Amino acid sequence: MKDFTKYQGVIPAFYACYDEAGAVSPERTRALVRYLADKGVHGLYVGGSSGECIYQSVAERKLVLENVMAEARGRLAIIAHVACNNTADSRELAAHAEAQGVDAIAAIPPIYFHLPDHAVARYWNDISGAAPNTDFIIYNIPQLAGVALSIPLLREMLKNPRVIGVKNSSMPVQDIQMWKDEGAIVFNGPDEQFVSGLAAGAIGGIGGTYAAMPELYLKARELFYAGRLEEARQVQNDCCRIIYKMCSAHGNMYAVIKEILRRSGGPDVGGVRLPLAPLADGDSPIVDECASMIQAAVARHCGA
DSSP: OOOOGGGOEEEEBOOOOBOTTSSBOHHHHHHHHHHHHHHTOOEEEESSTTTTGGGSOHHHHHHHHHHHHHHHTTTSEEEEEOOOSSHHHHHHHHHHHHHHTOSEEEEOOOOSSOOOHHHHHHHHHHHHHTSTTSEEEEEEOHHHHSOOOOHHHHHHHTTSTTEEEEEEOSSOTHHHHHHHHTTOEEEEOOGGGHHHHHHHTOSEEEESSGGGSHHHHHHHHHHHHTTOHHHHHHHHHHHHHHHHHHTTSSSOHHHHHHHHHHHTTSOOOOOOOTTSOOOOGGGHHHHHHHHHHHHHHHHHHHOO
């Protein structure tokens, strides 16, 4: 049986890193990798929603991954999300990711047109075929993709020996149990239910707010596996309250997170790319409150 140990743990969804002109910044990309590695995370999920992938060109996505791998190779497990809304570009990114030496590739289903399961399966298998020596992870996020993974579709995909599991960002925790029963490993997606996802059998988590407060998710995981469930729940609740505050801003949540990082002494990774909403004038107090909430929660739960 294959060893999936490298995929266990807290895997932040990596943020797009831009320079002052809004171009992908290799230097800032590398700085964020170093920052997160030093925090003790177990891997990175590159080129997904948090990476603003649908607003980047194929060339930009390659540039991001190349600079992530330059810093992370041998230090962190790297999962590269390679889906585009056409098969050819997705296969190009998959082949590039394999050449870079990533641990796994991942893909959402095609969006906009509601394709039948057999067309989605062909799309995923065509992508996997471009990286035949690399693990493949299905990214299930029906609330954004408009397409939900089903048991028959997962069973069809598991006929492909490279398909190992699901990054599950649907809200029902029950889905994790269903995918596991089919033999897939599962990564919890919704950050608000990280501890619940572990309880349902997720091997770890991939999340968009992990990089803003990695200490808290690492502590929640530690407490969960130590059997200290009430303490793990308290950490999870604090994470949820911080997320709610982040989402109360006028600007996009990732714009808030990037500014929290900068104001908290982390790397400056720029803003977000339009049409994502940048920070508004009135968002500054929210950013400061979030940063203070994170600092207080880390002090309370992690003794720092």
